[in-house]
Amino acid sequence: MKELPTLQELPSSLPSPSLFPSRRQSRKSVNVENINKHRKSNNSSNSSTNMTHNALEKLGLFVIFLCLCSISVNHLILLEESESVHHVLHVSNSSNRNKRQELTVPANDLQQRNHFRDVPSQQPLSTSTLSSTTTLMGTHRSFGNNIYTCTYGNTTVTVPTHTPTFIMIGVQKSGTTALLTYFREHPQILETKKKFTREAHFFDTSWNSLIKKAKAMGLTQATEKNCYILETYMYLFQTEQVLEQRRRRQGNDDLPSLFTFEKTPSYFANPMIAQRIQQIVPWSKVILILRNPTDRLYSQYKMTIKDVFDLRKYSLEDMVHHELYAMKYQYNMTTAPLLLGEEETLAEYRDDNNTLQSIPTFTPQNVPFNHPIPPHQWTPPHKSLGKYTDHGPLGHHILLRRGLYSIQLQWWLKHFTIDDNMLVIDYSDLTSNTQEVYERILRFCNIPVVTQNQELQKVRADERKDHRPLSNTTRHYLQQFYAPYNAQLEALLGHHWNAQKLGW
Ligand SMILES: Nc1ncnc2c1ncn2[C@@H]1O[C@H](COP(=O)(O)OS(=O)(=O)O)[C@@H](OP(=O)(O)O)[C@H]1O
Structure with a gap:
C-alpha cells in the first residue's frame, strides 16, 4: 500500500x-439549436409562393412574439418588486454628497446594467449620501458601521455590508437548489435578481468582461476596479429599492432589515473565486455543502x-x-x-x-x-x-x-x-435533517430563524437513476x-x- x-x-x-x-x-447552445430547427422546419414545409409569404409572415410574427416575450420576461424580473421605474437609493452626485437624491432610472436601462456581459461603460449610477461618514477606500478590510463606501472616477459607491449576507459556493449537486427555494420563503431574505437562471455566476463567468470594462473606463488602480465591480455586483440585489418599496407600500419606516444571498455551486471548484469574493465583498459568508x-x-x-x-x-x-x-x-x-x-x-x-x-x-x-x-x-x-x-x-x-x-x-x-x-x-x-441544516445556516449568518410552515421537501430530485444505474x-x-x-x-x-x- x-x-x-x-x-x-x-x-x-x-x-x-x-x-x-x-x-x-x-444550455444556451441547445436553445439556439432548437430555435434554428424550428426555423428550418417552418421554411421547408412551404413550397408555393403564397405559402412562403404566409410562412414568412408567421416567422416574422413569431420573431416579434419572441422579442416581446423576452422583453416582458426581463421586465417581469425587474418589476417583480417594483414598478416600471427603479428608484435607486443611496445614489447621488458626488458634488452633492450631503443631499439624499433619488435617481429615477428607466427599467430598461437598469435591466441592461443588470446584464453583466453588457456592463455599461458610461459613468454609472452611484455616488453616495453616506460617504462623508466612512470612506474606506483602499483599506477594503474595515467595514464597520454596516456601511462600506468606495470611489472610482467621480463616483462614490455606498453599500450595506450585509449584501450579500451569504454565498452558497457548492459543491455542485449538493442540494443547493433545494436550499435556495427554502430561503426564498423566508420573509427577510431576498435572493439575486437573476431568478430565471438561478445562478449568478458573477465571480466566474462575468468576471473577465468586468475587468475589461473597468480597463476600458480607464480605471487603473485595483481599488477603483474593485469599487466598480462591487457596484455592478450590487445591482444583483437591490435590497434598498425593495425596502423602500415596502416602506412606501406599508407606510412604515421601521421595517426589518433584508438579507440577501446568491448561489453558484461551481464557485468551489474554481481556484480564483475565494480571493475575488474577499476582494469585492469581504463581509459575505460562504456556505459549502460536501x-x-x-x-x-x-x-x-x-x-x-x-x-x-x-x-x-x-x-x-x-x-x-x-x-x-x-x-x-x-x-x-x-x-x-x-x-x-x-x-x-x-x-x-x-x-x-x-x-x-x-x-x-x-x-x-x-x-x-x-x-x-x-x-x-x-x-x-x-x-x-x-x-x-x-x-x-x-x-x-x-x-x-x-x-x-x-x-x-x-x-x-x-x-x-x-x-x-x-x-x-x-x-x-x-x-x-433538512430543517436543522436550514436553521444552522440562518444562525451562522445572523439571520432571524423563521420556522417554515411546510415540511422542507426534496427539490428537483432526478428520478432517472434507474435509467443508467451506477x-x-x-x-x-x-x-x-x-x-x-x-x-x-x-x-x-x-x-x-x-x-x-x-x-x-
Ligand atoms: N432537500 C434535499 N436534501 C438533499 N438533497 C436534495 C434535496 N433536494 C434535492 N436534493 C438533491 O440535490 C441534487 C441536486 O443538487 P443541486 O441543486 O445543488 O444541483 S445543481 O448543482 O444546482 O445543479 C439532486 O441529487 P440527485 O437526485 O442525486 O441527482 C437532488 O435530488
Whole structure:
C-alpha cells in the first residue's frame, strides 16, 4: 500500500478556471439549436409562393412574439418588486454628497446594467449620501458601521455590508437548489435578481468582461476596479429599492432589515473565486455543502446526459476514462496514488519512439493509473493549458476533478476560516435533517430563524437513476480513486469528516 502524500505535498492549485465553465453555456447552445430547427422546419414545409409569404409572415410574427416575450420576461424580473421605474437609493452626485437624491432610472436601462456581459461603460449610477461618514477606500478590510463606501472616477459607491449576507459556493449537486427555494420563503431574505437562471455566476463567468470594462473606463488602480465591480455586483440585489418599496407600500419606516444571498455551486471548484469574493465583498459568508464525491459525480453525470444531447451516448465509465486520460496526457497531472497500490503503466501502448498510440477503451478496472509525477507537481505545467478543454466526449463537463474536495478546500482556506466566515455542511445532514441544516445556516449568518410552515421537501430530485444505474464495480472504483483525497479532507476538517464514518 502506498503512503498518502502529506499536506505539504498537496498541490496548491488546479488548472485555471476556464476548465470549469458553467453549464449555462451548453444550455444556451441547445436553445439556439432548437430555435434554428424550428426555423428550418417552418421554411421547408412551404413550397408555393403564397405559402412562403404566409410562412414568412408567421416567422416574422413569431420573431416579434419572441422579442416581446423576452422583453416582458426581463421586465417581469425587474418589476417583480417594483414598478416600471427603479428608484435607486443611496445614489447621488458626488458634488452633492450631503443631499439624499433619488435617481429615477428607466427599467430598461437598469435591466441592461443588470446584464453583466453588457456592463455599461458610461459613468454609472452611484455616488453616495453616506460617504462623508466612512470612506474606506483602499483599506477594503474595515467595514464597520454596516456601511462600506468606495470611489472610482467621480463616483462614490455606498453599500450595506450585509449584501450579500451569504454565498452558497457548492459543491455542485449538493442540494443547493433545494436550499435556495427554502430561503426564498423566508420573509427577510431576498435572493439575486437573476431568478430565471438561478445562478449568478458573477465571480466566474462575468468576471473577465468586468475587468475589461473597468480597463476600458480607464480605471487603473485595483481599488477603483474593485469599487466598480462591487457596484455592478450590487445591482444583483437591490435590497434598498425593495425596502423602500415596502416602506412606501406599508407606510412604515421601521421595517426589518433584508438579507440577501446568491448561489453558484461551481464557485468551489474554481481556484480564483475565494480571493475575488474577499476582494469585492469581504463581509459575505460562504456556505459549502460536501457530498460523497462518488454520489456527486453520478448526480452530475445524470444531469449532463439530460442537458447535453451529444453526450447522451456515453456511459459514465466513458466519461471518467476520457477525463483521466486528459488529466494525464493533456495536463500532465497525476492523481494521488491509489490506496490499492495497483499501478499499471501505459508502456504497452507506446511505440518505439515512446509516442502514445491509440488507447483501447478502458473499463474502470483497467484505466491506467501510473503516477510518474509526484503529487506536488499535480498542477499543469503551464497556466495557458487551462484554456483547453479536455479531449474526448467529455468536453468541459468535468466530473472527476470536481470531487477532489481537499484540493479545492485548500484554495478557500487561504481566504476563509471555517466556522468564522465559512460554514461547511455534510450533505447527509441535509438529507436526514433538512430543517436543522436550514436553521444552522440562518444562525451562522445572523439571520432571524423563521420556522417554515411546510415540511422542507426534496427539490428537483432526478428520478432517472434507474435509467443508467451506477454499477457496484464503478462505485467501488470511484471510491478508491477518491479515498486519498477524502483522507486529506479529514485532515483539513477534523475527524468528524472521517470518510468511513460518513460512508464515503
Ligand atoms: N432537500 C434535499 N436534501 C438533499 N438533497 C436534495 C434535496 N433536494 C434535492 N436534493 C438533491 O440535490 C441534487 C441536486 O443538487 P443541486 O441543486 O445543488 O444541483 S445543481 O448543482 O444546482 O445543479 C439532486 O441529487 P440527485 O437526485 O442525486 O441527482 C437532488 O435530488
